[in-house]
Amino acid sequence: MTLTELRYIVSLARTRHFGRAAEACFVSQPTLSVAIRKLEEELGVALFERGASEISVTPVGERIVEQAQRVLEESATIKSIAQQGRDQLVGPLRLGAIYTIAPYLLPSLIPALHQLAPQMPLHLEENFTARLAERLKQGELDVIVIALPFAEPGVVTQALYDEPFMVAMPKTHAWCKKKLIPGAQLAEENLLLLGSGHCFRDQVLQACPALNRSSAAPGSMQRTFEGSSLETIRHMVASGAGITVLPCSAIGPAQHESKLLAFRPFATPVPGRRVALAWRKSFPRPQALEAVRQAALAALLPCVAMLDLPAESY
DSSP, rough: HHHHHHHHHHHHHHHHHHHHHHHHHOOHHHHHHHHHHHHHHHHHHOOOOOOOOEEEEEEHHHHHHHHHHHHHHHHHHHHHHHHHHTTTTTEEEEEETTTHHHHHHHHHHHHHHHHHHOOOOEEEEEEEEHHHHHHHTTTTTTTEEEEEEOOOOOOOEEEEEEEEEEEEETTTTTTGGGGSSSSEEEEEEEEEOOTTOOHHHHHHHHHOOHHHHHSSSSSSSOOOOOOEEEEHHHHHHHHHHHHEEGGGGGHHHEEEEEEEEEEEEBBBSSOEEEEEEEETTTTTTTTHHHHHHHHHHHTTTOOOOOOOOOOEOO
């Protein structure tokens, strides 16, 4: 039994497809298939049920895959401990961030982090919260930037900053005459939101419950733009397609100077979100995590309240 074989079965259990599992492991499909069959023969049990159109994990296979994942994490920890003996701020750090945070935090965080840890390059990934959480637990990412609430077994979170939401509208919109926008009034407009899977969309709907009631009403207008980019929605608003809600970090000086867009804060209660770092409890480079946190605090994002709160374990 080898670490490579364990990596193969973890990949196959995750993808449920030999081709995709082989691609994820950077090997040919026959190589992966033969190795998994060899491991099953060595263990004397079937780890997978191979159907005509799908792969499923057997009950005993589920337990073995879980243990294999722990073994792979521990083997990675051995390497990290060795590196820790040299310098925790030397070597790549794998950082993930959700789509509605990465474009606005990273341009400020990366220069600040380079000043603190010039020999620690970042390997970056943007994705949905659920996908980042999965890759974090599997040891494929070291630290992720997400919006709270976020609770996963064996994971530590630490708040970075709070930011309010704002309303973006065409400059010709009647609301431009207002100083504050009541959240309940969003249901009266054609509101463009991100598609399902984005936690920012869910946060907006939670903050403005009238939107859920409005969209459920008979004959109501479709109010959701199924997209993955706040920037695309911003362009649609500028074109006159409707209004939207943005986190304040997405509104920089260049956007305020736009000839087509206007931004207004919400009336009380002001909706917002708390952004945090999350990492595995077993991650052996605390100095690297602290460097990321310090870089985020130094980023000085517009209109956010930077925090210095203790970490929380789950």
